[in-house]
Amino acid sequence: MIALARHLTPFVLAAGLLTAMPAQAFETKARHALVIDLDTDTVLLDKDADVPMPPSSMSKLMTAYMLFERLKSGSLSLDDTFSVSENAWRKGGAASGGSTMFLNPGAQVKVHDLMRGIIIQSGNDACVVVAENLAGDEATFAAAMNRRAKELGLTNSHFVNATGLPDPEHYMTAHDLVLLAEHIIRDFPEFYEIYGETKFTYNGIVQHNRNPLLYMNMGADGLKTGHTNIAGFGLTASAVQDGRRLLMVINGLQSNKERSEEAERLMSWGFRNFETVTLLKAGQPISDADVWMGEEETVPLVSVNDLKITLPRAARRDMVAKAVFETPIPAPIQAGDRIATLVLTGPDMAKLEYPLVAGRAVEQLSFFGRILASARNAVFGTAQPAAH
Known part of the structure; x- marks a missing residue:
């Protein structure tokens, strides 16, 4: 079939021509980093985002996800109480040297307090309490985490505990952390808002959320910090500005200060240097394709859905958009049939392709109509579909 590359109209070009890859490199001190719209x-930025790493307390996002699912299913209530075992107290209490909710052994703690203890205070003791009360012991809970993680598409993660404490077999990737954060934001909006709370008081002790972006005027509303000696300082974060939500994971920073500075720098860079625009509205005709043996001579090319793409702010003027399709397209054509491809190209970007469909149906000419059209084509030499 003859392939036709037809430039889009100036109206469509003016809407913005986009790329899914950053047009410029950007350095970061983090060993692992991922920023997405x-x-x-x-x-927007990818630095070893698919290389497994120790996630430290960022893996508590998975612990919280397991708790959220039980709450949403109705099998658990926020007012239910869990028992604090001696094991949970020893492994996650103040004596362990890690983050703690300061639970007392033998105490009965409400689920809504444990949830905040995990999210805001990063309490290791709260995580172990949840694991033991939901699954019997931490190892069984970790096995359930692994099964659910695979179902969610976290293909490069493995959990051996509920806390994120160091273990060679406990790892995640920045990519999996972003995917998990996306699930939390979209699946549990009623619980996600807790990630934006800056402090929580339990047992008479006030503790503040360690997410540094929450204290900056940049629209941050979550998610989770992490730190161990082997992992360094990390952060999985999200922020919204002008309706755009960015997700970011950084890990392997040298200090709390460096984590704070790098998190602000990368998030600000993502908002400042990129924009999201709607290239096409669903059903908006962008070009017409000639039809062979149809009751109408042309058929409009449209997008099924709104086509929103993120691009570097400076990239518009250098982008080229083309509608690529067979010509002419044989009738009959059904509305919604994929008959063309929108191709976006430009410097420093990979070629992008999006499907275009028939905006309306075009019936085939009648038998006698086809005979007349064939005769006319034989006389005047009208092009016919041919093998590519």
Whole structure:
């Protein structure tokens, strides 16, 4: 079939021509980093995002996810109480040297307090209490975490505990952390808002959320910090500005100060240097394709859905958009049939392709109509579909 590359109209070009890849490199001190625009799943920055790493307390996102699911299913209530075992107290209490909710052994603690203890205070003791009360012991809970993680698409993660404490077999990738954060934001909006709370008081002790972006005027509303000696300082974070939500994971920073500075720098860079625009509205005709043996001579090319893409702010003027399709397209054509491809190209970007469909149905000419059309084509030499 003859392939036709037809430039889009100036109106469409003016709407913005986009790329899903950053047009410029950007350095970071983090050993692992990933920044994406959530609405379009556009990767703005990727540094070893698919290399397994110790996630430290960032893996508590998975612990919380397991708790959220039980709450949403109705099998658990926020007012239910869990028992604090001696094991949970010893492994996660103040004596362990890690983050703690300061639970007392033998105490009965409400689920809504434990949830905040995990999210805001990063309490290791709260995580072990949840694991033991939901699954019997931490190892069984970790096995359930692994099964659910695979179902969610976390293909490069493995959990051996509920806390994120160091273990060679406990790892995640920045990519999996972003995917898990996306699930939490979209699946549990009623619980996600807790990640934006800056402090929580339990047992008479006030503790503050360690997420540094929550204290900056940049629209941050979650998610989770992490730190161990082997992992360094890390952060899984999200922020919204002008309706755009960015997700970011950084890990392997040298200090709390460096984590704070790098998190602010990368998030600000993502908002400042990229924009999300709607290239096409669903059903908006962008070009017409000639039809062979149809009751109408042309058929409009449209997008099924709104086409929103994120691009570097400076990239518009250098982008080229083309509608690529067979010509002419044989009738009959059903509305919604994929008959063309929108191709976006430009410097420093990979070629992007999006499907275009028939905006309306075009019936085939009648038998006698086809005979007349064939005769006319024989006389005047009208092009016919041919093998590519």
